[in-house]
Amino acid sequence: MMILGVGLLALIGVSALVIVRTDDVTNQLLGLSFYGLLFALMFFLFQAPDVALSQITVGAIALPLMIMLAITRMKYHSESTHQNKAAPPAREARHD
Amino acid sequence: MTERHRLLLFLAGACGLAVLYLAGIRNLPPWGQYRGPYGDVIAQLAVFQRHATDTVNAITYDYRGFDTLGEEFILFSAVTGVMLLLRPEDGQTSRAGGEKNPASFRDRAALSETVQVLASGVFGFSVLFGVYIGTHGQLTPGGGFQGGVIIAAAPMLLYIAENTEAFRRIVSHPVTEALEAAGAAAYALIGLAALACGAPFLTNVLPLGRTGDVLSSGTIALISACVGVEVAAAFLLLIWEYLREILARAGNAEA
Numbered sequence: 001m002m003i004l005g006v007g008l009l010a011l012i013g014v015s016a017l018v019i020v021r022t023d024d025v026t027n028q029l030l031g032l033s034f035y036g037l038l039f040a041l042m043f044f045l046f047q048a049p050d051v052a053l054s055q056i057t058v059g060a061i062a063l064p065l066m067i068m069l070a071i072t073r074m075k076y077h078s079e080s081t082h083q084n085k086a087a088p089p090a091r092e093a094r095h096d
Numbered sequence: 097m098t099e100r101h102r103l104l105l106f107l108a109g110a111c112g113l114a115v116l117y118l119a120g121i122r123n124l125p126p127w128g129q130y131r132g133p134y135g136d137v138i139a140q141l142a143v144f145q146r147h148a149t150d151t152v153n154a155i156t157y158d159y160r161g162f163d164t165l166g167e168e169f170i171l172f173s174a175v176t177g178v179m180l181l182l183r184p185e186d187g188q189t190s191r192a193g194g195e196k197n198p199a200s201f202r203d204r205a206a207l208s209e210t211v212q213v214l215a216s217g218v219f220g221f222s223v224l225f226g227v228y229i230g231t232h233g234q235l236t237p238g239g240g241f242q243g244g245v246i247i248a249a250a251p252m253l254l255y256i257a258e259n260t261e262a263f264r265r266i267v268s269h270p271v272t273e274a275l276e277a278a279g280a281a282a283y284a285l286i287g288l289a290a291l292a293c294g295a296p297f298l299t300n301v302l303p304l305g306r307t308g309d310v311l312s313s314g315t316i317a318l319i320s321a322c323v324g325v326e327v328a329a330a331f332l333l334l335i336w337e338y339l340r341e342i343l344a345r346a347g348n349a350e351a
Contacts, residue, residue, distance in 0.1 A: 002127060047128060049237035050152045053229065057245040061252060062331055069338035076345055 005045055012038050025071060029064045036060040147304040148234040148313040156239070157319045161298040165283055168323060172280045175330045182337045207258060215257035222250040230324035234313040240320035244327025251332060260343065267336040272329050279326025286315055286322070 015038060019031040036059025043052035125131050138159070139151050148154040156164045230243020255263040266272070287298040295301055298315075305312030 005127070050150075050239065050242065053238055053242040054245055057242075057249050061249050062245065062335075065252060065335060066338065069335065069342065072342050073338060076342060 001045075005042075008038065008042050008045060012042060026068075029068055032067070033060050033064045036063060143307060146300060146313050146316060147307040148316050149307065150234055150236055150239070152237070153233045153239045153316055153320060154313070157233075157316045157323075158298075158300050158313075161287070161315075161319065164319075164323075165287065165298070168280055168283055168326060171327065171330055172276070175276065175334050178334055178337050182341075184341070212257045212259075215253040216259075219250050219253055222253065223247055226250070226324075226328070230321060231310060231317070233320040234316045235308065235310070240323030241327050243320075244324040245331060247324070247328040248331035248335075252335065255335075255339075264336075264343065267332040268340070272332055272336075275325050276329035276333060279322050279324075279329060282322040283319055283326070286319055290315075 012035070015031065015035050019028055019035060022028045022031055036055065039059050040052045040055040043049075043055055130136075138155060142148055142151040142154040142159075146154045146158055148158070226243045226245075226247035226249075228243075229238035229246055230240050233239025233243070251263050251266045254260075254266070290299040290301045291297055293299075293301045300314040300316065302314035302318065304314045311317065
């Protein structure tokens with residue numbers, strides 16, 4: 001049990017480091033989802049099954065999905081403001 | 097300050113942190129052994145006092161029910177804040193195009209048939225599992241919050257399976273909004289009902305039933321169900337607020 005706990009905590013630390021060192025946002029989100037699942041396992045191991053149950057859905061599905069949507073929204077916003085300010089050059093640049 | 101100095105400074109700080117951390121965890125109780133008195137007292141009393149075999153839910157929805165009421169309204173006001181901040185701006189063509197003409201949400205060809213089949217198959221199962229977890233919170237680990245997020249995950253599966261139209265019809269329905277408010281209000285009203293019976297706020301005034309039955313533990317089960325409704329609706333509204341504009345724009349681009 002002790003070895004399992006120490007191993008899991010080490011895995012959480014390593015995956016957090018990997019997420020921070022990842023450059024691509026999509027890969028980062030997939031990593032975050034995995035990190036959320038590891039957290040759920042840790043809660044279960046530390047005898048908190050109630051928290052583990054909500055962590056599975058919130059940490060592994062809802063949080064990454066929400067961040068993904070927020071980033072997509074930001075992209076749309078920056079594109080639209082870019083287009084309004086200088087419509088023709090921006091479009092030409094995108095076609096290239 | 098050169099690279100070398102910065103590294104030395106970091107190493108000095110890291111050593112200090114390591115020493116403090118080790119000193120801090122040195123006197124922790126052994127794995128799984130809790131030294132405080134309250135855990136054991138509550139674990140012994142909860143089943144007799146409240147007929148709830150899951151002590152965690154007896155605490156969150158009864159002994160410390162007032163704290164959970166506050167948390168409930170934190171979620172409620174957070175979702176309200178998101179809806180207020182992300183409301184469609186007037187005069188934006190994206191909104192008019194997206195909302196007046198729902199047919200513009202056309203789904204692309206599915207990314208993968210496997211994902212589509214799996215997500216559709218798991219949909220019913222996750223709703224059922226969410227209801228089970230939500231209604232058995234007083235007996236086994238789980239409860240309203242956990243059941244609510246599991247139910248909310250089901251429509252998200254539809255979205256992942258590229259069935260955006262079905263997802264939109266579920267989450268943009270006025271009933272979803274009404275359920276969120278009703279769930280939050282019901283919690284406060286259950287608390288007030290105790291006042292009407294002459295007991296302090298949020299007292300467990302309902303009959304406790306037989307320990308181990310689904311319909312036992314009085315208000316714990318009832319509050320848990322209300323929280324489940326509120327949480328499921330709140331999570332769906334949150335996702336929908338983010339998605340609405342993106343979907344509208346995607347629909348306009350395709351049209």
